[in-house]
Amino acid sequence: MTIVLRNERRRERERMVRDQMRARGVRDERVLLAMTEVPRHCFVPASLQSSAYADDPLPIGEGQTISQPYIVAAMTEALRIRTGDRVLEIGTGSGYQTAVLAELGASVHTVEILPVLAEKARVTLGLLGYAAIRFRTGDGSEGWPSEAPFNAICVTAAPDRIPEVLLEQLAEGGRMIVPVGLTRQDLVFLEKGEGTIRRETLMPVRFVRMTGG
Numbered sequence: 001m002t003i004v005l006r007n008e009r010r011r012e013r014e015r016m017v018r019d020q021m022r023a024r025g026v027r028d029e030r031v032l033l034a035m036t037e038v039p040r041h042c043f044v045p046a047s048l049q050s051s052a053y054a055d056d057p058l059p060i061g062e063g064q065t066i067s068q069p070y071i072v073a074a075m076t077e078a079l080r081i082r083t084g085d086r087v088l089e090i091g092t093g094s095g096y097q098t099a100v101l102a103e104l105g106a107s108v109h110t111v112e113i114l115p116v117l118a119e120k121a122r123v124t125l126g127l128l129g130y131a132a133i134r135f136r137t138g139d140g141s142e143g144w145p146s147e148a149p150f151n152a153i154c155v156t157a158a159p160d161r162i163p164e165v166l167l168e169q170l171a172e173g174g175r176m177i178v179p180v181g182l183t184r185q186d187l188v189f190l191e192k193g194e195g196t197i198r199r200e201t202l203m204p205v206r207f208v209r210m211t212g213g
Helices: 002-007 010-023 029-037 046-051 069-079 096-103 115-127
Strands: 057-061 065-066 086-090 109-111 136-138 150-155 170-180 185-193 197-205
Touching: 002 150, 010 029, 010 069, 029 069, 029 096, 046 057, 057 115, 069 096, 069 150, 069 170, 069 197, 086 096, 096 109, 096 115, 109 115, 115 136
Parallel strands: 086 109, 086 150, 109 136, 150 170
Antiparallel strands: 057 065, 170 185, 185 197
């Protein structure tokens, strides 16, 4: 079952990677391969699976969305994930970004505040063979202190400002990607090193708002 699911609609994923990612400047071959391997249609509702490889966000229930493929690729590339990196994901959602991170060989810890989405993602990821992911259902705005520090943190919902508590959970040399803002949002990359935080604004984006504390 796992092999069948992962091989379904591969040509569509190859086209997605070529037209939506390579054509728009994503260059990391490991990220592009991961995006080719992860079957996005498994993470969207059955009624929307025909649109799974369009460059659009799609609703997944509970007022949440799965991000457009290009944004997932761009965020993942910015994080520079290495095999064995400890990665914290805030906002499991459908589990699609989680799968991409795991495909890169990361040790993924993912937090989802909505129990219905958390359970759906857990089941989907299990069916696809991603067995080593650590899950927690609860408020991700405080991170996962007992498992810190992390080499990378991927935030998939938008707070109104950079969460300092998440920066504190970054290891030395750690990277974080987060959409920030209320009416206007920017995708922000942060890197911790030698007692300072380097910040870079990458692009305007539109994410669902972060809930919880």
